[in-house]
Amino acid sequence: MRELRGALRGRITAGGITVHDILCAEDRTGFAAPGRAEAYTVVLTRSGGYLRRIAGEEFFADATGGYLTRPGDVHQVAHPAGPGDRSSEIRIGAALFADRFDGPPRSRRLTVTGATDVRHRELLAAARRGTDAFELADRLHRLLDAVAADAGHWRADTGARPATARAHARLVRDTCALLAGGAPALRLPLEELARGVGASPHHLSRVFRAVTGSSLTRYRNELRVRAVLHALEEGEDSLRALAHAYGFADQAHLTRLCRGQTGRPPGALRVLLRDRA
Numbered sequence: 001m002r003e004l005r006g007a008l009r010g011r012i013t014a015g016g017i018t019v020h021d022i023l024c025a026e027d028r029t030g031f032a033a034p035g036r037a038e039a040y041t042v043v044l045t046r047s048g049g050y051l052r053r054i055a056g057e058e059f060f061a062d063a064t065g066g067y068l069t070r071p072g073d074v075h076q077v078a079h080p081a082g083p084g085d086r087s088s089e090i091r092i093g094a095a096l097f098a099d100r101f102d103g104p105p106r107s108r109r110l111t112v113t114g115a116t117d118v119r120h121r122e123l124l125a126a127a128r129r130g131t132d133a134f135e136l137a138d139r140l141h142r143l144l145d146a147v148a149a150d151a152g153h154w155r156a157d158t159g160a161r162p163a164t165a166r167a168h169a170r171l172v173r174d175t176c177a178l179l180a181g182g183a184p185a186l187r188l189p190l191e192e193l194a195r196g197v198g199a200s201p202h203h204l205s206r207v208f209r210a211v212t213g214s215s216l217t218r219y220r221n222e223l224r225v226r227a228v229l230h231a232l233e234e235g236e237d238s239l240r241a242l243a244h245a246y247g248f249a250d251q252a253h254l255t256r257l258c259r260g261q262t263g264r265p266p267g268a269l270r271v272l273l274r275d276r277a
Contacts, residue, residue: 012127012136017096019127019140020089024050027083031076037069040097041089042147044112044120047230048085049180051078051173054108058169060176061087063226064219065111068101073108081180086230088120090144100148114225114261116146118269121229125273171199172211179223186224187247190216224248225258232270239266 012019022043026032031053049062053076054069061067066087069075079085112120123139174197179185185193194201208216224246231242243254258266 012123012140013133016093017137017140018091019123020091021124022087022089024048024079024085024087025083026077026079029078029080031078034074034076037071037073037075039069039071039091040094041069041091042101042110042144043067043069044088044090044110044117044147046086046088046121046233047227048182049081049176050085051080051177052076052109057108058173059107059109060173060180061109062176062180062223063117063230064222065109067108067110068097069108070097080174080177085180088124090140092144096144100144110147110150112147112150114222114258115263116143116150117226117229118262118264118272119143119146121233121273125233168207168211171197171204171207174198175204175208175216179220183227183245183247186220186227221257222261225254225261228254228258228266229269229273232266233273237270239270242266 031051034053037054043061044066045061045063047063049060052059052061052067053074054067055073055075059067119139120143123136123143126139127136175193178188178193178196188196190201190205194204197204199207205216208214208219212219227246228239228242231245236242239254240251243249243251246254248254248257255265255267258264258269262269264272
């Protein structure tokens, strides 16, 4: 996989932990040749999305979460939604990983709440502003605590036969890949979204909830709010323009959903996520 990888401005390092900003330039829609993970990592996606295979598990990673790796994990990546996804790779030591993420076997896929996503973006904004190392280390450990506490992962469709479960998982992955296409995809009516993945609206809604435990509406709204937060990080200033671009009824609708997911309105987050102090 071709990645544009670099340390964040105001490099974040603390007790053997490093954070890298990854912008993927890979345009391969199919899976690349397998590689092996070199470290314990927590990868949190900030925009876009991609398919991952890790240790035999396949899932779609997008701005609602990320994934974990352990040294030696065989992994592959594909980009059905195209290149340009942005992630933060947090490399941590074995003891820290074991303390927060080991335990009963669970999915390598992570989901994070809106509040944890904001904590992640605030950490990066603080690093870009040149915040001192002590505060960055404290923020980083609190972020890892929050990610471990969320630790949500999509459940298997245990009520279906194996072939049906695989078909359902594929349908969900295709839906996630389509919605990862940005503002135009996030504005699609349900009927067009279902048509794009070869399903009826009823079947898509039912299967999505069965596989993920979340309604399609809730998932789409999470993606829309996080896309707005990423745009604010990139320098967009007009909440009205963003509300229109991502298909919200109006700015008040964006504000209600953002407050419901993150606990804070987008106007306050716009200030927090700016590079300047």
